[in-house]
Amino acid sequence: MATYIGIKGINIPTVSSDPANPIAGQVWYNTGSSTLKGYGAQGTAAWASGGNLNTGRYSQGGAGVGTAGLIFGGLPSAKTETESYDGSSWTEVADLNTGRSWLEGAGTQTAALAIGGTVPADTAITEKWNGTSWAEVGDLNTARQRMGSCGITTAALVAGGGVEPPVAATAITETYNGTAWAEVGDLNTARVNAAGAAKGTTTAALIFGGGPPSLAITESYDGSTWTEVGDLGTARYMQGGAGTQTGALTFGGTPPAGGTTVNTESFNGTAWTEVANLATARKSMGASGSATDAFAGGGSEPPAYNATEEWLIPDATKTFTAS
Numbered sequence: 361m362a363t364y365i366g367i368k369g370i371n372i373p374t375v376s377s378d379p380a381n382p383i384a385g386q387v388w389y390n391t392g393s394s395t396l397k398g399y400g401a402q403g404t405a406a407w408a409s410g411g412n413l414n415t416g417r418y419s420q421g422g423a424g425v426g427t428a429g430l431i432f433g434g435l436p437s438a439k440t441e442t443e444s445y446d447g448s449s450w451t452e453v454a455d456l457n458t459g460r461s462w463l464e465g466a467g468t469q470t471a472a473l474a475i476g477g478t479v480p481a482d483t484a485i486t487e488k489w490n491g492t493s494w495a496e497v498g499d500l501n502t503a504r505q506r507m508g509s510c511g512i513t514t515a516a517l518v519a520g521g522g523v524e525p526p527v528a529a530t531a532i533t534e535t536y537n538g539t540a541w542a543e544v545g546d547l548n549t550a551r552v553n554a555a556g557a558a559k560g561t562t563t564a565a566l567i568f569g570g571g572p573p574s575l576a577i578t579e580s581y582d583g584s585t586w587t588e589v590g591d592l593g594t595a596r597y598m599q600g601g602a603g604t605q606t607g608a609l610t611f612g613g614t615p616p617a618g619g620t621t622v623n624t625e626s627f628n629g630t631a632w633t634e635v636a637n638l639a640t641a642r643k644s645m646g647a648s649g650s651a652t653d654a655f656a657g658g659g660s661e662p663p664a665y666n667a668t669e670e671w672l673i674p675d676a677t678k679t680f681t682a683s
Contacts, residue, residue, distance in 0.1 A: 421465030555601025571597030600647030
């Protein structure tokens with residue numbers, strides 16, 4: 361059986377009162393109340409204001425999570441600027457080699473992919489971020505923009521997207537193995553501006569929404585074929601996406617009536633449920649993360665926003681009981 365000291369390398373301290381400023385993951389035994397307690401994420405997630413981007417933009421790529429994010433490219437103009445987020449403020453880091461917009465992102469703050477987009481013509485270029493600089497790697501088989509994406513630098517997926525001229529919706533899916541892209545099974549419904557579960561994998565992916573017109577269709581991928589699952593409660597395109605195939609999040613975007621929405625929905629692997637709304641309606645944002653730690657940066661097409669919102673479950677003290 362695993363023990364706390366075996367996992368953490370320390371004993372559970374005994375104290376007469378709760379620590380004044382506990383940190384996430386801290387555990388202690390309170391002799392005053394004769395209870396075992398810990399501190400960490402619990403309760404209901406909600407959006408909170410974060411630090412502003414240095415360069416306001418929309419249609420950019422995003423990677424990472426709400427406390428360690430990355431944004432790159434975007435409009436107005438085909439931007440090369442890349443910014444890194446520490447959960448509080450954005451810092452400009454090394455530029456993309458090829459400025460572009462309507463591109464997709466995958467991966468983490470220190471190991472990301474910038475995929476496709478428009479320069480302004482559709483491009484197949486893929487660049488890899490190592491935490492310090494970008495380098496070109498294997499191109500997509502089909503140059504396109506406005507795809508849905510998920511994964512990491514050694515196992516990424518893009519699906520759908522538009523091919524110019526004009527921006528015609530496709531159902532094409534490609535997976536990346538760290539070296540090259542390969543075409544796999546098509547989506548059932550062709551679409552542009554869909555969102556993906558950013559932390560999904562090439563064998564357990566989720567793509568949802570898209571358009572135009574606004575779609576509610578969600579499709580799940582098992583590494584071979586796509587299957588339609590529960591529809592979004594609010595159809596939309598140009599929305600943000602985060603999470604995994606069994607725990608996803610979508611937020612903002614353009615609903616059927618047009619404009620932008622603040623609506624946020626959570627997916628449990630079967631159905632979508634409305635949860636806490638964004639503070640500011642937006643679309644075409646940089647977004648990534650998990651179902652419990654995500655960000656929405658910039659967006660709104662045009663004007664270009666620089667505001668960031670973070671989706672987090674708050675930390676709190678919890679008393680452990682035997683069951």
